[in-house]
Amino acid sequence: MSIQRSFARSVVACAVGSLFAVGGALAGEVEVLHWWTSGGEAKSVVELKKILETKGHKWKDFAVAGGGGENAMTVLKSRVVSGKPPTAAQVKGPSIQEWGAEGVLTQMDGVSKAGNWDGLLPAVVSNVMKYQGHYVAVPVNVHRVNWMWANPEVFKKAGAKIPTTWDEFAVAAEKIQKAGFVAVAHGGQPWQDATVFESVALGVGGADWFNKAFVKLDTGALNSPTMEKSFATLRTVQKYIDKDAANRDWNLATAMVINGKAAMQFMGDWAKGEFTAANKAPGKDYICAPAPGTAGAFTFNIDSFIMFEQKDPEAKKAQADLAAAIMEPQFQEVFNLNKGSIPARSGMDMAKFDQCAKDSTSEFQSSSKSGKLVPSWAHGMAMPSAVQGAMFDVVTQFMNSNMSPKDAAAKMAAAVKAKG
Ligand code: GAL
Numbered sequence: 001m002s003i004q005r006s007f008a009r010s011v012v013a014c015a016v017g018s019l020f021a022v023g024g025a026l027a028g029e030v031e032v033l034h035w036w037t038s039g040g041e042a043k044s045v046v047e048l049k050k051i052l053e054t055k056g057h058k059w060k061d062f063a064v065a066g067g068g069g070e071n072a073m074t075v076l077k078s079r080v081v082s083g084k085p086p087t088a089a090q091v092k093g094p095s096i097q098e099w100g101a102e103g104v105l106t107q108m109d110g111v112s113k114a115g116n117w118d119g120l121l122p123a124v125v126s127n128v129m130k131y132q133g134h135y136v137a138v139p140v141n142v143h144r145v146n147w148m149w150a151n152p153e154v155f156k157k158a159g160a161k162i163p164t165t166w167d168e169f170a171v172a173a174e175k176i177q178k179a180g181f182v183a184v185a186h187g188g189q190p191w192q193d194a195t196v197f198e199s200v201a202l203g204v205g206g207a208d209w210f211n212k213a214f215v216k217l218d219t220g221a222l223n224s225p226t227m228e229k230s231f232a233t234l235r236t237v238q239k240y241i242d243k244d245a246a247n248r249d250w251n252l253a254t255a256m257v258i259n260g261k262a263a264m265q266f267m268g269d270w271a272k273g274e275f276t277a278a279n280k281a282p283g284k285d286y287i288c289a290p291a292p293g294t295a296g297a298f299t300f301n302i303d304s305f306i307m308f309e310q311k312d313p314e315a316k317k318a319q320a321d322l323a324a325a326i327m328e329p330q331f332q333e334v335f336n337l338n339k340g341s342i343p344a345r346s347g348m349d350m351a352k353f354d355q356c357a358k359d360s361t362s363e364f365q366s367s368s369k370s371g372k373l374v375p376s377w378a379h380g381m382a383m384p385s386a387v388q389g390a391m392f393d394v395v396t397q398f399m400n401s402n403m404s405p406k407d408a409a410a411k412m413a414a415a416v417k418a419k420g
Helices: 003-019 039-054 067-081 094-101 109-114 123-129 152-158 166-178 190-215 225-238 250-258 270-277 313-326 329-339 355-370 385-399 405-419
Strands: 029-034 058-063 088-090 137-139 147-150 182-184 262-266 287-290 298-301 304-307 373-375
Touching: 029 039, 029 067, 029 313, 039 058, 039 270, 039 313, 039 329, 067 088, 067 190, 094 304, 094 385, 109 313, 123 137, 137 313, 147 152, 147 250, 147 270, 152 166, 152 262, 166 182, 166 190, 166 225, 166 262, 190 225, 190 262, 190 298, 190 373, 190 385, 225 385, 225 405, 250 262, 250 270, 270 329, 287 355, 298 355, 304 313, 313 329, 355 373, 385 405
Parallel strands: 029 058, 029 088, 182 262, 298 373
Antiparallel strands: 088 304, 137 304, 147 262, 147 287
16 A cells, blocks of 8 residues: 555544544534633532533633622623624523523534423523523533521630621621621622622511512612612621722632631522632531521522534534533433533432532522522523613612612613613
């Protein structure tokens, strides 16, 4: 055989080999936009990358830092406008509908039917993932937002009790501050302000009012004594935030609780991902408890990936493989063990999960029966993004001025009128 012919043969063999490297699959590159850059979040992303690579595809990381994802969404819009969307992007809640309406998303009918997604996902999850009846997004988890993360050592040193109401909170925070600790670890960023306010409002007003105000956007519920009381309570919480909070990232606030500098943080359970990454054990090194007044209620935040339409068959295959892999039980387990959330897929074995995740799972189920399962508006699950942005502005203005609770309540209603 001539050298040329044997060379040509081995080139063909190599090409065929790599094309069918994993179970005869086409190997494609998947570019994934996300904002998971903190310690716990980054560990979770690694699991996503690994599962894609086991299918023989290549991961192209497109991380845009900034908790809550505002920066990531701005970057995503400009990429899509310039005709270069990523393969997949972390997009949640009603924004999935907004992207669906743009006509740029892949309908995942084949993968979702083959994987029985309708049978595996609770309706509260699957409804969010569909545009006009077709799956256009795939869920990785369910986060609970109305949590309080507490350092029991700090509480003990201050002689304070873990609060279950906002009145008890004020008593505990006062003692903690007097004992020389930061009572509330917080970062002054609009989405963090909204996250705290959302839990305060749920604790003050309850789930029915919360739904009327933040889901139905009812003017009477928005501009109401309950909203005023919620803002007045936020003022109290604010008294116990330290002077250096402006623009602090959420994970640095969590680190203050981990290190015993601060007593508590009001944040969704991605904060637990930070405790886990720091090898801390719940019930011993830290306490997870519902934010005051919110026991039995659950503000849900479902992380999901939307998939943008692809032309290239390899990219299409890689995208479908990623979607299918996300729904596999192995992935839903390992990802959520790191992320602090619970699996989106129902019927999962929770043996490896800690008590906080087990509590979250049972509260998710019981709150869906009691009517206390509500979407997190601070995390883009409840309302159009423009209205959400307008509400963020009101809460942040309130936090950075001496606006009265009465004016703030009126401005919440006006925000909806202007953007709704
Ligand atoms: C949320 C997101 C979480 C977490 C958090 C902080 O909006 O759903 O997964 O990453 O932001 O970055």
